[in-house]
Structures are given as C-alpha cells and as structure tokens.
Amino acid sequence: MSPRLVLLGPPASGKGTQGRRLAEELGLSYIGTGALLRSAVEEGTELGKQAEPILARGEYLPDSLMWPIMADWLEHQQGGWVLDGFPRSVAQADFLDAWLAARELRLDAAIALEVPPDELLIRVSNRLECPECRWSGRPEDLNGAGRCPDCGGVAVPRADDTPSNFRSRLAEYQENTLPVVLRYEQAGLLHRFDATPDPGVVAKRLLDLVKSLISHGQAA
Incomplete structure (x- = not known):
C-alpha cells in the first residue's frame, strides 16, 4: 500500500495530528509544512x-x-506519502500535478477535514506543540508527567496561535485553499471528512476510509 494523499483543512482542523497517525499506520512518508517551517524559524x-x-x-x-x-522533499521519497499543508493554493496544486505527471505518477486522494469555525477557535486556544518532535495536541493528551506523550519534551503553546492569527489564517484558507478543495472535488479525488470528534475517533475513521479507498482501487 503506497497511496499518495493530500490532507486539506482549515487551521486547527487536525491535519498534523491525523496526517502523522495515518502515515505511521500505513507506512507512508509524511511532511507537515507548518511544523517544518516553525522548526526552521527556531533553528534560525x-x-x-x-x-x-x-x-x-x-x-x-x-x-x-x-x-x-x-x-526537494518529494524527490527523496520512494513510496507513498501524506502531504499536510500543501497544496494551499491553485498554483501549488498545479505545481504538484505537474511534478507527478512528469514522473508518470498521480495523486490518489485528497481528504478535506471539516470542523466548524467556533470549534476551530477553541482548539487553537487549547493547542500545545512539542518543539522537539512536533507532536501537537491538547493538555489532556500529555503524559503522566505533563510532557509530550511521544518524546517526553516540554509541549508549549504555539507562538502563532493567537486569535488574530487564527482569523488571518482562516481567511487565507477560505480565499486560497477552498478553490483547491473544489478543484479536487471536480476531479473526483476529494473525500470530505468530519473531523469534529475526539482525535482518536477521527484517526480510526480516517484510517478506515483510506483502507477502503485502497481496497476499492481508488488509492494504490
């Protein structure tokens, strides 16, 4: 199983959490562009x-x-992957299509995580991220010592998780990324997915969805 998948969704919809889990379960490569850029900022x-x-x-x-x-990242991948945070615009979707076509590859599915705006704002105000491994979650998800459950690092609020930044990112998503969602929908690649429930429930349902796509030949 080596599908090539794109995760789409507004800020705080759970793309990072679900993308990492999905990639781990299916043995796929994963890139979260937001976490990658925040690491680059911290490292100077x-x-x-x-x-x-x-x-x-x-x-x-x-x-x-x-x-x-x-x-650069795509060139170093040998099998399937999950992209989180790319493409964010029609121009980026064009870039990805051209990159795949030049190698006689194709995108297997785009999954749009959908969460109501009010819930997104609550998530942003309650979100923590580990600067060591880029785990992202809620205070109640920390381990017994109050640290990152994946690596034991000290999880802290993201510097960009302010209400004003959230509103700005949401507006950019609606203006630039929703057209990408519609593009993939018109191409028959899009699967809309309710990401409102608890992350564990979402992870199981998302894995079931992708396994179903694979078994029916929609993702190879």
Whole structure:
C-alpha cells in the first residue's frame, strides 16, 4: 500500500495530528509544512529567517519559497506519502500535478477535514506543540508527567496561535485553499471528512476510509 494523499483543512482542523497517525499506520512518508517551517524559524536557518515575519503575520509562505522545499522533499521519497499543508493554493496544486505527471505518477486522494469555525477557535486556544518532535495536541493528551506523550519534551503553546492569527489564517484558507478543495472535488479525488470528534475517533475513521479507498482501487 503506497497511496499518495493530500490532507486539506482549515487551521486547527487536525491535519498534523491525523496526517502523522495515518502515515505511521500505513507506512507512508509524511511532511507537515507548518511544523517544518516553525522548526526552521527556531533553528534560525535561512529559510526560517525568511519565513518568520510571514508566519508572525498569520500568512502563508509564497510559492517562491514553498515550491523548492516541496520539490526537494518529494524527490527523496520512494513510496507513498501524506502531504499536510500543501497544496494551499491553485498554483501549488498545479505545481504538484505537474511534478507527478512528469514522473508518470498521480495523486490518489485528497481528504478535506471539516470542523466548524467556533470549534476551530477553541482548539487553537487549547493547542500545545512539542518543539522537539512536533507532536501537537491538547493538555489532556500529555503524559503522566505533563510532557509530550511521544518524546517526553516540554509541549508549549504555539507562538502563532493567537486569535488574530487564527482569523488571518482562516481567511487565507477560505480565499486560497477552498478553490483547491473544489478543484479536487471536480476531479473526483476529494473525500470530505468530519473531523469534529475526539482525535482518536477521527484517526480510526480516517484510517478506515483510506483502507477502503485502497481496497476499492481508488488509492494504490
């Protein structure tokens, strides 16, 4: 099983949590562009220096920065993968289509995680992230010592998780990424998915969905 999947959804819809779980369950590669960029900022890399002021405004990185990052990552993958945070725009979807077509590959499915805006805002105000391994979750998900359940690091609120940044990111999602959702829907690749329940419930249902797609030949 080596499907190539895209996870779409507004900020705090659970793309990072569910993308990592899904990739681990299916033995796929995973990239979360948001976590990758936050690591670059914290490490002070050249990419991080360029990304920091953009992320601080609650905006997405321009294509001129994202395309080289994704091209390099994709080139190093041997099997299937889960993309979280890419494509965020029609231009990025065009880039991904062209990259796949040049290698006689195809995208198997795009899954849109759907959560009401009020619930998203609650999640943002309650979200923690581990700077060591990029685990993301809620305070109640921490281990018995109050640390990251994956690596034991100290999970903290994300610096960009402010109400104003959330509203900015949500507006950008609605303007730039919803057209991508519609594009994949018109292509017959989209699967809308209710991501409102508890993360564990969502993870099981999402895994069942992808396994069903694989068994019916919609994802190979």
